[in-house]
Amino acid sequence: APYSNAFANQGTAKGVALELWQKNGLQAIPNSSTPINFAPQGTGGKYTFSARYLQTAPTVTAGTVNATVTVTVNYK
Numbered sequence: 001a002p003y004s005n006a007f008a009n010q011g012t013a014k015g016v017a018l019e020l021w022q023k024n025g026l027q028a029i030p031n032s033s034t035p036i037n038f039a040p041q042g043t044g045g046k047y048t049f050s051a052r053y054l055q056t057a058p059t060v061t062a063g064t065v066n067a068t069v070t071v072t073v074n075y076k
Contacts (some may be wrong), residue, residue: 005029006054012063017056020069023048028069037046 006017007030020028023073028049038047053065 007067011066068073
């Protein structure tokens with residue numbers, strides 16, 4: 001896909017992908033070897049992300065947008 005910084009849409013909509021951003025403004029890149037670091041949170045703490053659609057073609061067709069994001073956690 002020409003948009004390597006976005007997660008591919010596996011839904012029925014065409015011409016759209018999903019971007020994922022950390023609260024601090026850094027983008028989560030699919031298949032990246034660059035880790036995303038967070039400050040440890042106490043019990044009940046949250047790690048906040050936001051998502052937005054990215055138009056990937058001149059025309060977007062209606063439908064569902066589904067993207068799979070897998071997170072691997074390394075605790076040190």
